[in-house]
Amino acid sequence: MIPYYNLFQHGGKIVHAIVTTINKNEVIVDTETEWGTNIPFEYLIIATGSSHNKPAKMTADSKEEGIAEIIAQRDAVKNANKILIIGGGPVGIELAGEIASVYQDKEVALVHSEGHLLTDQFPKKLSDLLTKQLNELNVKLIFGEKIIFPSSGIGDGLSPLTLETDKGTRIDSDVQFVAFGAKPNTEVIKTLDQSLIEQNTTLVKVKPTLQLEHDDYAHIFALGDITNVKETKLAYRAGLHADVVAKNIIALINNKNLAEYKPGPEVIFIPIGKVLYFFCFNLLMRSF
Ligand SMILES: Cc1cc2nc3c(=O)[nH]c(=O)nc-3n(C[C@H](O)[C@H](O)[C@H](O)COP(=O)(O)OP(=O)(O)OC[C@H]3O[C@@H](n4cnc5c(N)ncnc54)[C@H](O)[C@@H]3O)c2cc1C
Known part of the structure; x- marks a missing residue:
């Protein structure tokens, strides 16, 4: 690309x-x-x-195949009524926010295995704020449950499926995105x-x-x-x-001394639709 x-x-x-x-x-x-x-x-x-998992990173080796992948996913979302996002980390949150803010008539559900968005590594204030934003966009949030994947997998995630969580919640969807597992x-x-x-x-x-x-x-x-x-x-x-x-x-x-890499403060940007949250750990939180 x-x-x-x-x-x-x-x-x-x-x-x-x-x-x-x-x-x-x-x-x-x-x-x-x-x-x-x-x-x-x-x-x-x-x-x-x-x-x-797609669409976070594509598997195509050429630009043409990559564009075809994106078009197929975009069209599937456009034609779907119910969209399921599995994983409530930065990628799942961003994807849910994007879809829900563009298509207000569609049902977007996000299932996350933790009791709140993100993980305990992130400040609670941030996950609370993101939860509020997704609630305002009518994203259905299901916390503390894990989707049970069928042994045959979910294919390309672009076909209708009914999936169940480990707590027995059944979720119908036309399109599924797996947003975890880097x-x-x-x-x-x-x-x-x-x-x-x-x-x-x-x-x-x-x-x-x-x-x-x-x-x-x-x-x-x-x-x-x-x-x-x-x-x-x-x-x-x-x-x-x-x-x-x-x-x-x-x-x-040149036979000189080597420099060392020192990790800086944790910083994260999470866009939800048109709002961008910037969080620098221990410093401040802003939205633009
Ligand atoms: C959805 C999503 C959103 C993100 N948003 C942000 C953001 O807003 N800000 C930010 O800072 N970071 C963001 N990230 C993280 C960011 O994408 C990664 O941290 C960054 O791409 C890592 O760069 P890299 O060079 O290590 O590897 P990559 O970008 O993964 O590049 C590695 C390349 O090496 C190639 N490769 C792998 N194996 C081989 C091989 N054997 N032979 C030849 N080539 C090979 C791969 O195909 C790939 O092209 C995001 C990630 C995701 C998934």
């Missing part, structure tokens, strides 16, 4: 491919036309991010060294310098959603990581 042709000012090359293996000084990639090509490196930055894309790092992956989180272990946490791989960095840095996973943080990584590669080349 985002063209990369202006990425490098002085040389550089973009390879549109899937990295299948990471070795200590090369990666192996599959392109559309060639499998198993090797690309050698002196320094490597791994930024493979995380996978989410998974870090760290499988490929296991091809380099399985011990680099945290067992419980499947995040990659990094040093404060964002080098992989193993002295054999001082020339390999990781950034963004895949890292085990203790902070919420956000795009702007990936950008902050990138600044540290870029500095540190130059420092390694």
